[in-house]
Each structure stands twice: as structure tokens, then as C-alpha cells.
Amino acid sequence: MDAIVKSFPGKEDQPRPTQAEAEEAVRTLLRWVGDDITREGLVDTPKRVVKAYKELFSGYDQSVEDELGRTFEEVAGYDDIVLVKDIPFFSHCEHHMVPIIGKAHVAYLPDGKVLGLSKIARVVEIFGRRLQIQETLTAQVAHAIDDALHPRGVAVMIEAEHMCMAMRGIQKQGSTTVTTTFTGAFKSDPHEQVRFMTMLRGRG
CATH class of the missing domain: 3.30.1130.10 (GTP cyclohydrolase I, C-terminal domain/NADPH-dependent 7-cyano-7-deazaguanine reductase, N-terminal domain)
Known part of the structure; x- marks a missing residue:
């Protein structure tokens, strides 16, 4: 978390939603586009999307300053x-x-x-x-x-x-x-x- 605050001043005032809240947000979007969140292919989609986003946006949890610290x-x-x-x-x-x-x-x-x-x-x-x-x-x-x-x-x-x-x-x-x-x-x-x-x- 220190790396996040260091790279994004003021971000400490924006607490992260929980994983459950993030998954519910995905369900909301799926309903909004018109699909059925209870069908087999979509039941685990919210969990998969949140897991994928954690990887795709992992840069928020990494510090460039730390990475470049050694010369x-x-x-x-x-x-x-x-x-x-x-x-x-x-x-x-x-x-x-x-x-x-x-x-x-x-x-x-x-x-x-x-x-x-x-x-x-x-x-x-x-x-x-x-x-x-x-x-x-x-x-x-x-x-x-x-x-x-x-x-x-x-x-x-x-x-x-x-x-x-x-x-x-x-x-x-x-x-x-x-x-x-x-x-x-x-x-x-x-x-x-x-x-x-x-x-x-x-x-x-």
C-alpha cells in the first residue's frame, strides 16, 4: 500500500472496494448489457473479471521509484x-x-x-x-x-x-x-x- 500512496498522492482518501463489491459491479454491468447473469457461462464471470483486472492493472500496486532504485x-x-x-x-x-x-x-x-x-x-x-x-x-x-x-x-x-x-x-x-x-x-x-x-x- 505504501507504493500506491507514494505514486498517487491523495489516493489514501479513496479506499478500495472489497472483492465482493467489485464482483457485484461486474454483475451490474452484465445485467445492464442485457445478459442473464444466472446462465452457466456467466456464473463465474464476475470472479474471473476481478481476478483479470487485478493482473491487468497491477501497476497501481507497484512502485517505479523502487524498481529504478539500483544503478x-x-x-x-x-x-x-x-x-x-x-x-x-x-x-x-x-x-x-x-x-x-x-x-x-x-x-x-x-x-x-x-x-x-x-x-x-x-x-x-x-x-x-x-x-x-x-x-x-x-x-x-x-x-x-x-x-x-x-x-x-x-x-x-x-x-x-x-x-x-x-x-x-x-x-x-x-x-x-x-x-x-x-x-x-x-x-x-x-x-x-x-x-x-x-x-x-x-x-x-
Whole structure:
């Protein structure tokens, strides 16, 4: 619970419903869409949905600060771009609670210390497993690494398909949304942005 309060100031004033209350909310939605909650296929659905939501939104119970707490300084003077690309992720749109599916590309310029590579993927996963909009997710990943590592710069690009566009509303399948956030040298020096994009597209 401490991790939740740390990541979400004021959330301690919003106590969580019980599992029984959450399951009853699912039954209400099932009745609202017009189905029969007593039929065999739906009897255990509320319990399954609550269990699935606990996993899908596990990012609320995880602390990015704790995940990024350990860094390494034995880098033999390495100070060039560290890029982890094609990190698969899924999230859920905070407006419609339907999936966002995509991949993230994260780079930084070290300033005397580095992160374990798996930590970068974990940051994407933790923020992804919360209700999101893609713009916020992109900025959160960049600023979390910036705050923890204090590198010379961070670059994040996220490419994703939003099911709220594919399954409802305009119903356009296959469209991709691209967002970027740059900090430090990546923001101030166009040459570093070009190097990031070149490495990302595999041409360098």
C-alpha cells in the first residue's frame, strides 16, 4: 500500500472496494448489457473479471521509484546512447477502458551510471498496467528514468494501436499513434534526436 500512496498522492482518501463489491459491479454491468447473469457461462464471470483486472492493472500496486532504485557505475567510461527498442506493452485507455497495444523505444545518454536493461522494460510495464492515455504514458516513462538516473538526456517513442478507435466510434483498424518525449540533450540538440531516430530505424 505504501507504493500506491507514494505514486498517487491523495489516493489514501479513496479506499478500495472489497472483492465482493467489485464482483457485484461486474454483475451490474452484465445485467445492464442485457445478459442473464444466472446462465452457466456467466456464473463465474464476475470472479474471473476481478481476478483479470487485478493482473491487468497491477501497476497501481507497484512502485517505479523502487524498481529504478539500483544503478551501476562501473561502465568503463561509456557515455553514448543506450537504446532499448521494441518493448512490447499493453495498457488500457482511461476514457473507455479498452486495450492499447504497442511497443516502446527508450534511450538515454549516461552520465557516469547506467540502469539494468530489464529495469527499462519494467518501467514501461508498470506505467502500462494503469489506466492511461498514450501521451501521459510516454512522458511518465521519460521522466521516471530522468529522475532516477539523472542522465544527460532521455528519449522515448511509443507506437500503439488504440482499440477505442478500432472497436468503437470511428472503427478504423490498423491505425497507429506515435508519441515522443525528449529531455536534456535529446531535447536541446537536434543531432541527438537524429541519432536516436537513426538507431531506432536500424539504419546506423
